[in-house]
Amino acid sequence: MNEPLVISRPAEAEPAVAAPAAREQGRRRRRGVQAMSRPSRWQIYLPLGLYLVFTLVPFYWMVVFAVRPTGSDSLLPWPITLEHFDTVWNGMGFGLFFQNSLMVGLFSLVTTSVIALAGGYALARFRFRGKQVFMVALLCTQFIPGAMMLIPLFEIFRDLGLVNTIWSLVIAETVFQLPLSLILISGFVKNIPVELEEAAWVDGCSRPRAFFAVLLPLLRPALVAVGSFAFIHSWNNFLFALMFINEQNKFTIPVGLSYTLGEFSVDFGALAAGGVVAAVPVVLVFAVIQRYLVTGLSAGAVKG
Amino acid sequence: MAIAVARRERRGRRRTVSRSRTPYLLIAPSVLLMVGFLVYPIASVFYYSLRNYNLTRPWGNGFAGLENFRRLLFEDPLFWQSLGFTAQWVVVEIVLQLVLGLALALLVNETFVGRAVARALVFSPWAVSGVLTTSIWMLLYNPTTGVFRYLADAGIGEHGTSVLADTGTVFPAVVLAELWRGVPFFAILLLADLQSIPRDLYEAASVDGASRLRRFFHITLPHLRDAIVLSTLLRAVWEFNNVDLLYTLTAGGPANHTTTLPLYVASKAINAKDFGYGSALTTVAFVILLFCSILYLRLSKFGGDRA
Numbered sequence: 265m266n267e268p269l270v271i272s273r274p275a276e277a278e279p280a281v282a283a284p285a286a287r288e289q290g291r292r293r294r295r296g297v298q299a300m301s302r303p304s305r306w307q308i309y310l311p312l313g314l315y316l317v318f319t320l321v322p323f324y325w326m327v328v329f330a331v332r333p334t335g336s337d338s339l340l341p342w343p344i345t346l347e348h349f350d351t352v353w354n355g356m357g358f359g360l361f362f363q364n365s366l367m368v369g370l371f372s373l374v375t376t377s378v379i380a381l382a383g384g385y386a387l388a389r390f391r392f393r394g395k396q397v398f399m400v401a402l403l404c405t406q407f408i409p410g411a412m413m414l415i416p417l418f419e420i421f422r423d424l425g426l427v428n429t430i431w432s433l434v435i436a437e438t439v440f441q442l443p444l445s446l447i448l449i450s451g452f453v454k455n456i457p458v459e460l461e462e463a464a465w466v467d468g469c470s471r472p473r474a475f476f477a478v479l480l481p482l483l484r485p486a487l488v489a490v491g492s493f494a495f496i497h498s499w500n501n502f503l504f505a506l507m508f509i510n511e512q513n514k515f516t517i518p519v520g521l522s523y524t525l526g527e528f529s530v531d532f533g534a535l536a537a538g539g540v541v542a543a544v545p546v547v548l549v550f551a552v553i554q555r556y557l558v559t560g561l562s563a564g565a566v567k568g
Numbered sequence: 569m570a571i572a573v574a575r576r577e578r579r580g581r582r583r584t585v586s587r588s589r590t591p592y593l594l595i596a597p598s599v600l601l602m603v604g605f606l607v608y609p610i611a612s613v614f615y616y617s618l619r620n621y622n623l624t625r626p627w628g629n630g631f632a633g634l635e636n637f638r639r640l641l642f643e644d645p646l647f648w649q650s651l652g653f654t655a656q657w658v659v660v661e662i663v664l665q666l667v668l669g670l671a672l673a674l675l676v677n678e679t680f681v682g683r684a685v686a687r688a689l690v691f692s693p694w695a696v697s698g699v700l701t702t703s704i705w706m707l708l709y710n711p712t713t714g715v716f717r718y719l720a721d722a723g724i725g726e727h728g729t730s731v732l733a734d735t736g737t738v739f740p741a742v743v744l745a746e747l748w749r750g751v752p753f754f755a756i757l758l759l760a761d762l763q764s765i766p767r768d769l770y771e772a773a774s775v776d777g778a779s780r781l782r783r784f785f786h787i788t789l790p791h792l793r794d795a796i797v798l799s800t801l802l803r804a805v806w807e808f809n810n811v812d813l814l815y816t817l818t819a820g821g822p823a824n825h826t827t828t829l830p831l832y833v834a835s836k837a838i839n840a841k842d843f844g845y846g847s848a849l850t851t852v853a854f855v856i857l858l859f860c861s862i863l864y865l866r867l868s869k870f871g872g873d874r875a
Contacts, residue, residue, distance in 0.1 A: 312676070316689060323692075409830055
């Protein structure tokens with residue numbers, strides 16, 4: 265539930281900066297030395313091809329079943345029909361679930377980003393009593409199992425009257441995303457030289473103004489990461505939604521999806537089409553951070 | 569604010585130190601949320617574990633002492649069974665994900681045509697949810713829609729194979745589905761770390777005549793050590809707690825063969841509404857998780873000087 269995706273970020277920030285020079289140097293030297301044995305093309309393409317089959321066949325299977333007409337046995341996505349999408353979107357309520365999930369995802373994105381930005385800035389730029397304890401506590405939260413918070417969180421939300429509202433999900437998602445988001449943002453802020461802000465102060469900027477004018481633009485990559493992780497997480501979350509929401513018009517996509525499942529389910533077209541609906545937003549968000557991730561990781565190869 | 573700035577000015581270089589209330593105000597929302605919705609709930613789990621607390625039988629509620637724990641340890645075979653399966657699940661998943669993830673990271677770290685596209689594609693299942701993974705693999709495993717049916721049509725294997733209903737095949741089947749989604753996590757993390765290894769090290773080793781295998785064991789692996797320790801630990805905790813996939817793919821079946829401890833907790837909470845007993849299970853799981861994590865960190869630090 266509290267998937268530690270974020271960890272990859274800080275680690276990746278350094279090599280992007282450190283690698284280029286070393287790599288370029290290496291490339292120049294290699295031409296002279298010619299001693300390093302490199303894997304042949306087949307040693308790369310063959311295992312990679314096999315792994316790609318493993319990765320892509322499942323996606324392909326889902327898409328084929330989503331678009332092929334009922335009764336067809338073909339494994340090629342032709343002819344295409346949209347009947348299954350009509351069934352899930354209008355008949356099974358996925359249109360509504362989509363809206364609910366989108367609301368939860370966007371609200372979690374905003375609350376997580378804003379709260380983590382404030383806290384992360386404080387952790388990076390101030391020394392204050394209790395900071396060490398707080399940092400250790402952040403790490404400890406990684407051992408808290410989401411499934412095990414179901415009971416007490418349900419109690420709290422019931423007492424607050426938030427059961428069967430999207431706010432229970434927004435709060436739960438934000439709380440579970442906060443620790444890693446705080447660590448990530450404070451790490452990013454620490455890597456930005458404080459002199460930049462100091463220069464702004466000297467020029468007469470107040471601290472808040474320097475923050476918004478100088479620091480915030482530089483933090484954009486961190487905010488993209490934190491925001492998209494928060495969105496992906498709440499879009500994907502199943503257990504909280506299952507526990508806190510039991511009115512059908514408030515269901516989120518994963519809960520709706522779970523109702524299409526069943527080993528001997530009759531409507532495989534609906535199952536697959538529901539899956540495609542669930543996948544599209546996440547795949548879009550992933551495509552955005554993926555590009556950013558790949559450029560960040562391979563910056564060395566391009567810039568030199 | 570003005571006073572704080574003035575004070576900073578006076579102290580010259582140490583101007584990032586502030587005695588003002590600013591940092592506390594900035595951190596307050598995080599602290600309040602975490603106390604209210606993480607710390608307090610954990611405390612109440614410990615408290616509930618000492619009580620009879622069942623939503624469906626409110627008349628029996630009250631203080632129970634250690635009764636829940638006694639039942640759990642001595643009268644509940646499903647607890648021990650789920651504990652055993654949890655260990656099996658976590659170990660098998662983590663070992664396979666690490667090995668495949670490392671191999672994948674090494675592969676896409678090489679320079680070749682189409683590398684950016686290959687990376688995007690092989691990493692893509694990382695963003696997919698547990699329920700969606702279930703949807704996809706249910707189609708693949710189903711006897712009428714799955715791969716095995718088409719293989720049987722082609723003369724390989726036989727019709728009507730239902731891997732999820734057979735106690736002999738269900739474990740490899742769920743392991744494979746989770747691998748599909750889990751390997752990219754390790755690959756992304758280890759790839760980031762691979763890029764930080766200075767090229768010179770490899771070149772120096774090649775000049776000295778070290779084979780590719782030796783370079784891997786003497787340069788790559790030691791360099792990745794910390795990343796491996798950290799990622800396996802985080803992922804192990806995550807796989808331990810991972811409920812979505814198993815809950816939807818097998819619901820712990822057939823015959824509770826794939827019930828992990830958190831899945832058992834979730835079904836106690838969601839289906840049986842037995843909060844007291846569920847909380848006792850939670851407490852035990854929490855203690856086990858903490859103990860194993862500390863042990864793992866100790867052991868991995870213990871071997872630290874080898875590198």
